[in-house]
Every structure is written in C-alpha cells, then in structure tokens.
Amino acid sequence: MKMQSKYVSKKPDHNGFVCYDEVENNTWHALIERQFKIVASRACEEYLQGLEILSFSRDRIPQIPDLNLRLKKETGWQVEPVPALIGFDRFFKLLSERKFPCATFIRIPEELTYIQEPDIFHELFGHCPMLTHPVYAEFMQRYGQLGIGQPHDIQRLLARFYWFTIEFGLINTKKGLRCYGGGILSSIGETVYALEDPMVRYEKFDALNILRTPYRIDIYQPLYYVINSYESIYNVLKGDFIKLIVKSQSLPEFEPLYK
Ligand SMILES: [Fe+2]
Numbered sequence: 109m110k111m112q113s114k115y116v117s118k119k120p121d122h123n124g125f126v127c128y129d130e131v132e133n134n135t136w137h138a139l140i141e142r143q144f145k146i147v148a149s150r151a152c153e154e155y156l157q158g159l160e161i162l163s164f165s166r167d168r169i170p171q172i173p174d175l176n177l178r179l180k181k182e183t184g185w186q187v188e189p190v191p192a193l194i195g196f197d198r199f200f201k202l203l204s205e206r207k208f209p210c211a212t213f214i215r216i217p218e219e220l221t222y223i224q225e226p227d228i229f230h231e232l233f234g235h236c237p238m239l240t241h242p243v244y245a246e247f248m249q250r251y252g253q254l255g256i257g258q259p260h261d262i263q264r265l266l267a268r269f270y271w272f273t274i275e276f277g278l279i280n281t282k283k284g285l286r287c288y289g290g291g292i293l294s295s296i297g298e299t300v301y302a303l304e305d306p307m308v309r310y311e312k313f314d315a316l317n318i319l320r321t322p323y324r325i326d327i328y329q330p331l332y333y334v335i336n337s338y339e340s341i342y343n344v345l346k347g348d349f350i351k352l353i354v355k356s357q358s359l360p361e362f363e364p365l366y367k
Contacts, residue, residue, distance in 0.1 A: 113192040113225050115213045120189050124173040132214050133168040139220065139229045140166055146299045152279050152286040154244065154338070155293065158237025169214060170232060179236065183245035187236065192225065196255065196263045203252025208239060221296060224326055234290030235274070247342035248274070254349055265319050265353045272318045273341050278302065278310070278334045285310070285334065301328050309365065310334050315344045319356035322364045330365035 118126045128136075144166075147156070162178055164170050172187045179185045188207040190198075202209050210231040215223040223230070238244045251274075255266050275291035285303055292298050302308060305328075311317065313335040321331065335341055344352075 115192050115211070115215075115225060115227065117189065117191045118212045120172070120212065124189070125171050126169070126189075126212050128169045128214070131217065135214050135217055135220065136165075136169045136229060137167055140164060140233060142296055143233060143294070143299075146296055147287070147293055150287055150299050150303055151293055152281055152288045154241045155237045155286075155288055158240035161240045162236055164232065169228060172210065172212075175232065175236065179239060182240040183242060185239040185245055185248075187232070196260070196267075200252045200255030200258075200263070200266075203248055204256055205252070206245070206249050208235060208248075230290065230294040234292075234294030238288060238290070241338065243338040243342055247338060247345060250342065250345045254345060258350070261357070262350060262353055265356060268321070268323065269315065269318055271323055271325075272321065272333045273313075273335070276302075276329050276332055277341075278332045279338075280334055280336050288335075288338075298328050302332055308332065313340060315349070315352055316356055316359075317362070319353060320359055320362050322361055324364075324366050327366055 118128070120126050147159075151159075161182060162175060164175075172189055176186045179187065183206075185206045185208060187210045188202055189212050190202075190209040192211045192213060194202075194209055199209060208231070210228060211226060212228055214229055215227045239248065251266070251270065255263050258266070271291075273289070275289050277287075277289040278292075279286055279288050287293050287299060287302060292302050307330070309331045311331060311333050313333045318333055323329065
C-alpha cells in the first residue's frame with residue numbers, strides 16, 4: 109500500500125509457482141529458523157496453531173498454490189500474488205474476496221533483520237497463520253468490505269486501524285500478553301521489544317482512540333493497543349465503523365509518542 113519500492117515481485121508461472129534461487133531460499137531459512145524460536149513463547153495460541161496447520165517449509169520459500177490448499181480448507185482464505193505495490197482499492201477488494209495480497213519477493217541478505225516494505229516472509233509468516241482462525245478470517249474479510257469505494261481520507265484511517273490491530277496488535281491471554289500482529293511476529297526485534305521493553309506503553313483496545321493515534325512505520329512502536337478477544341475487533345467492524353471514522357475526523361489527533 110506504499111508508493112515506492114526498490115523490490116520487484118517475482119512473476120509466478122502458469123501454475124502459480126515461483127522459481128527462487130539459493131540465496132533467496134537461504135534467506136527464508138535464516139529468517140524462519142530464528143523467528144520460530146522467538147515466537148514460541150510470545151505469539152498467541154491462535155497464531156501458533158495456525159503455524160502448525162500451515163507447516164511452512166523451513167528450507168525454501170513456500171509456494172503459494174501449496175499454501176492455498178491448506179488455507180482454503182481451514183477458512184476459505186487464499187494468498188494472491190501481487191506486484192510489490194498495490195493501491196488501496198485493489199487491496200480492499202482482494203481482502204473482501206478472502207484473498208490476501210502477497211508480494212513474492214524476499215528481502216536481500218543485507219536487510220535480513222529490518223526491511224521497511226512487506227516481503228514474502230512478512231506476508232506469509234507474519235499474517236497467514238492468523239487467517240486460519242475462523243473469527244479472525246471473518247474480521248479480515250469484513251475489513252476489506254468496509255474499504256471498497258471509500259474516499260481516500262476514510263481509507264487512510266482504515267489503514268491506521270489495520271496498523272494497530274492486524275500489523276501491531278497484542279492480546280491478553282491466560283498466559284499473559286501475547287502478539288497477534290503480523291508486523292510484530294515477522295520481526296525478530298519487535299517480537300521481543302513489544303512484550304519486554306520497559307518503555308513500551310500499552311492501551312486497552314479502543315477503536316476511536318486508535319483512529320486518533322498517529323504512527324510511524326519506520327520505528328518500533330512506542331504504543332500497542334491490547335485486545336481481549338478477536339470477537340472484540342470483529343464486532344467493532346460489524347457496527348457502523350465508517351460512522352466512527354467520520355467521528356474521529358472531528359476530533360484532534362493524539363500527540364505522537366515519537367519524535
Ligand atoms: Fe503486513
């Protein structure tokens with residue numbers, strides 16, 4: 109959903125398969141091996157179950173058609189290969205059809221630990237496990253439906269909601285605070301930081317407050333919104349969420365917690 113990228117997606121063949129070279133597969137291997145260890149005690153149960161269901165290859169970048177067989181069986185979701193960048197309209201349309209857009213490139217080894225744009229490791233490892241969860245699956249589709257045909261200023265605030273939930277959401281569980289956001293769970297540094305850094309601020313999930321909270325995409329988040337259940341984020345979208353967005357536009361934004 110961003111405007112510029114130095115990466116180019118790899119074009120799948122007529123069966124939907126992409127040819128990755130050894131460097132690219134080694135990058136996947138390095139990322140997934142270290143991230144598995146980190147998420148085991150920090151991701152929510154639903155995500156970990158999703159990881160098990162999807163059983164990603166550790167040695168090579170998964171092929172989307174293979175992954176889609178498992179995803180479709182669980183919740184009807186599919187991963188849709190797209191160019192590195194797509195516009196808001198296509199993004200919302202795809203989600204409304206239970207298609208999760210995924211650029212097929214993987215980061216270069218020099219950007220192993222931090223990449224600003226979403227690559228295939230972020231999309232598959234970060235987001236797809238949660239798409240196996242029935243309530244979350246409904247929630248994501250509803251989110252897509254809401255954005256279709258909306259003016260840019262509404263879509264921009266929908267993107268803000270996405271940021272603080274789907275990308276950087278935390279959930280209260282019986283075992284304590286856990287991560288469900290794909291932006292956190294695909295980042296080795298932020299998975300630990302989000303739960304363990306004493307400077308982090310946690311706020312109870314509140315959709316109107318989220319819509320008033322500015323954010324930066326290139327830093328660890330200073331603030332995370334914490335949900336108690338996936339029903340809570342789904343229910344807020346099932347209501348008149350666009351009306352809530354319009355209400356948020358009449359209120360001042362919160363002071364940023366970053367410089
Ligand atoms: Fe993402």
